[in-house]
Amino acid sequence: QVQLQESGPGLVKPSETLSLTCTVSGGSISSYYWSWIRQPPGKGLEWIGYIYHSGSTNYNPSLKSRVTISRDTSKNQFSLKVRSVTAADTAVYYCAKFIAVAGTGSNWFDPWGQGTLVTVSS
Amino acid sequence: SYDLTQPPSVSVSPGQTASITCSGDKLGDKYACWYQQKPGQSPVLIIYQNNKRPSGIPERFSGSNSGNTATLTISGTQAMDEADYYCQAWDSSTAVVFGGGTKLTVL
Numbered sequence: 001q002v003q004l005q006e007s008g009p010g011l012v013k014p015s016e017t018l019s020l021t022c023t024v025s026g027g028s029i030s031s032y033y034w035s036w037i038r039q040p041p042g043k044g045l046e047w048i049g050y051i052y053h054s055g056s057t058n059y060n061p062s063l064k065s066r067v068t069i070s071r072d073t074s075k076n077q078f079s080l081k082v083r084s085v086t087a088a089d090t091a092v093y094y095c096a097k098f099i100a101v102a103g104t105g106s107n108w109f110d111p112w113g114q115g116t117l118v119t120v121s122s
Numbered sequence: 123s124y125d126l127t128q129p130p131s132v133s134v135s136p137g138q139t140a141s142i143t144c145s146g147d148k149l150g151d152k153y154a155c156w157y158q159q160k161p162g163q164s165p166v167l168i169i170y171q172n173n174k175r176p177s178g179i180p181e182r183f184s185g186s187n188s189g190n191t192a193t194l195t196i197s198g199t200q201a202m203d204e205a206d207y208y209c210q211a212w213d214s215s216t217a218v219v220f221g222g223g224t225k226l227t228v229l
Contacts, residue, residue, distance in 0.1 A: 035218075044208065044220060044222045044223040045157075045165065045208055045220040045223070046220065047217070047218035047219070047220060050218075058217055060216075060217065060218070061123070061216065061217075094164060094165075098218075099170075101171075104153065105214075106153035106170075106171050107155075107218070108167055108170040108171075108210065109157075109165070109167065109210070110167040110170070110176065111167075112165055112166070113164065
């Protein structure tokens with residue numbers, strides 16, 4: 001049973017870089033896709049991006065210029081960096097396993113981590 | 123960009139059938155999935171590939187997808203089903219897309 005756990009600072013100052021790590025247990029990140037999703041307080045879900053086991057990445061076009069997802073296979077972790085944050089980046093950040101059936105456009109997130117709230121404020 | 127539209131709220135009486143829609147251009151040509159999110163909890167996958175249920179998801183949850191609309195149906199709705207529901211699909215231009223979410227109230 002794969003489990004994911006987000007970790008990182010809960011408070012980030014405006015214009016700085018938000019950094020989070022997702023630790024995966026019960027499965028290897030050397031397989032499948034691994035993703036970040038966020039949810040501003042009281043609002044809906046927003047996909048941020050994913051990293052494939054090969055190391056290739058794909059990002060939400062609206063965030064692509066500020067986001068980097070990377071991985072550390074030796075620690076079975078993948079990470080998120082969001083640069084130049086503003087109050088609009090305040091959200092609960094989730095990591096999740098992203099399952100995609102090759103060549104079909106069929107994909108889904110399962111399971112999800114418990115999420116971590118990141119507040120952008122001075 | 124590709125957008126998925128959900129009604130902000132749906133109400134249902136206990137024991138009745140609830141239907142939550144998700145609309146997008148030619149959505150029926152794509153695969154849709156659904157998540158349930160209860161307050162303070164992470165989203166949980168309840169339907170994938172339009173109509174498949176993951177292990178452990180009750181049979182009262184079902185899905186369909188045709189034309190421009192995917193539909194999540196909850197038969198015999200229970201109080202425990204009160205939650206936010208999100209649809210999700212893939213579009214070649216936008217990649218992963220979520221609907222705005224629907225709050226299901228069981229009255």
